């Protein structure tokens with residue numbers, strides 16, 4: 217029997233701690249970038265073990281600022297994956313550079329380092345791999361590629377908080393930049409927000425200045441009691457700073473990260489067990505290198521050939537049973553805007569195109585109860601057992 221209430225694909229886990237801290241910020245007289253942003257940056261950097269963490273308004277902004285800080289612009293090429301959110305490619309386009317797609321490894325959905333290498337040219341200024349769903353890319357391969365092409369690596373870590381690669385937390389040692397997202401569906405949230413991480417002091421400083429109009433000093437250092445009002449614009453910057461209102465949420469979310477990750481891991485393990493051998497569901501593969509999956513998404517492929525109906529029908533049937541799903545992602549090269557602008561065809565990136573028609577993200581968030589998880593399992597089994605699926 218279907219559940220009586222709708223289970224969304226994701227819901228942020230927010231408690232009294234976040235509510236209290238946001239209320240204190242509202243009452244404090246200082247709601248934009250200030251001491252809480254600084255505290256959140258410090259805590260985030262310490263958690264990852266990375267020297268510099270810069271709070272920004274979104275990961276989209278963070279990716280853009282990272283590329284600008286590296287000097288990426290018109291005439292440059294940036295290699296990335298077609299299996300990502302539009303933000304990754306848009307951030308490249310905002311700089312005036314040309315995005316160059318390379319196909320994915322169909323087992324993991326991560327950018328294939330070999331394909332990325334073949335896509336590199338003397339104009340390649342940066343490579344932007346995405347740790348898809350929280351599964352770390354083969355960082356050693358990408359670091360080698362960056363070294364021998366001279367391109368910078370900007371890791372899109374939007375999904376990867378809590379993940380690690382060969383014992384190293386993702387984002388600890390970016391070459392030279394990594395960007396996390398705190399959008400409400402992500403492993404921790406600040407409403408909207410992001411964090412740029414780097415071990416390079418100059419790049420960190422550039423991102424910091426670029427996020428606030430290119431000014432030598434942020435507002436906290438101008439208006440606060442100890443600050444001085446004078447400042448100078450030293451480069452063309454943007455308006456991408458994180459607010460203390462956002463950081464107030466982030467500080468408590470970060471404290472809860474281990475608990476969140478533990479619950480995500482439990483839910484993913486239950487799905488793995490329940491769907492092992494399930495006709496109609498194709499699990500993703502796991503790479504041979506040592507890693508910890510960030511468990512941002514649980515997104516198997518729907519075996520449309522075995523079921524005899526398409527992925528969208530599969531999603532609609534789960535919805536009839538009050539189970540929400542999401543689509544991460546329709547491959548970049550299949551969207552009209554990019555298709556028309558770059559002339560990309562479906563078969564240019566066949567692996568991404570194939571999975572794009574089959575992927576489904578099932579509910580996965582820390583506040584799911586065991587009953588919620590079993591409701592998803594039962595609904596998936598029912599949909600896979602429908603008469604036309606036999």
Ligand SMILES: Cc1ncc(COP(=O)(O)O)c(C=O)c1O
Nearest residue numbers: 274275276301303374397398399
């Ligand atoms: C892979 C990837 N990169 C970048 C972004 C952009 O993140 P934000 O929403 O914080 O701008 C997202 C957001 O969903 C994402 O999934």
